Every structure is written in structure tokens, then in C-alpha cells.
Amino acid sequence: MEIAHLRNLLESAGIPCDVRNDRLGGVVGEIPFVECWPELWVRRSGDVLRARGLIDEALRPAPEAVAWVCPGCGERIEPQFAQCWHCAAAPEPEP
Numbered sequence: 001m002e003i004a005h006l007r008n009l010l011e012s013a014g015i016p017c018d019v020r021n022d023r024l025g026g027v028v029g030e031i032p033f034v035e036c037w038p039e040l041w042v043r044r045s046g047d048v049l050r051a052r053g054l055i056d057e058a059l060r061p062a063p064e065a066v067a068w069v070c071p072g073c074g075e076r077i078e079p080q081f082a083q084c085w086h087c088a089a090a091p092e093p094e095p
């Protein structure tokens with residue numbers, strides 16, 4: 001996730017923010033927001049909670065893939081595997 005993307009996300013939600021590339025020159029009353037490099041700062045402290053919620057949502061991983069059951073042997077296979085570790089069958093196509 002690029003910081004510029006997060007910034008666009010917040011600004012489109014009406015939360016003004018700045019990307020800072022230097023750790024010097026912080027302004028009193030501004031909130032260091034995303035603890036990474038570069039930093040994303042919201043301009044109004046009242047926006048912090050809302051901004052954090054938006055970013056948490058943006059950073060949330062896609063819904064977890066589900067395990068599948070091998071059509072060949074009935075083994076339960078973890079979603080990261082494209083074929084059965086037991087009999088090498090492929091999952092059945094989605095109905």
C-alpha cells in the first residue's frame with residue numbers, strides 16, 4: 001500500500017493530510033499518524049480516529065480463502081495449495 005494511495009483515500013473522505021519525508025520540523029498540534037517512512041500526517045487532530053478507521057479498512061487483507069475438500073480422497077486441503085497433497089487431484093471447479 002503506497003502512502004500516496006492512503007493520502008488520496010483520506011483526502012477523498014474530506015480529511016486533509018500531508019506526506020512528510022523528514023522527521024524534523026514537526027508542527028505542534030499535528031499528529032504523526034502512520035508510523036512508517038514517509039509519514040502521513042493528518043492536519044486536524046479531530047480527524048485521527050476516522051482516518052485510522054479508513055486506513056485500517058484499506059489495509060485489511062482480502063477475505064481469507066477457504067480450505068477445500070479434495071474430490072479424489074476427501075482430504076481437507078489448505079487454500080494455498082492448488083492441488084491435493086495426498087493424491088494430487090485438483091479442486092473441483094466452482095459450481
Ligand SMILES: [Zn+2]
Binds near residue numbers: 086
Ligand atoms: Zn486427494
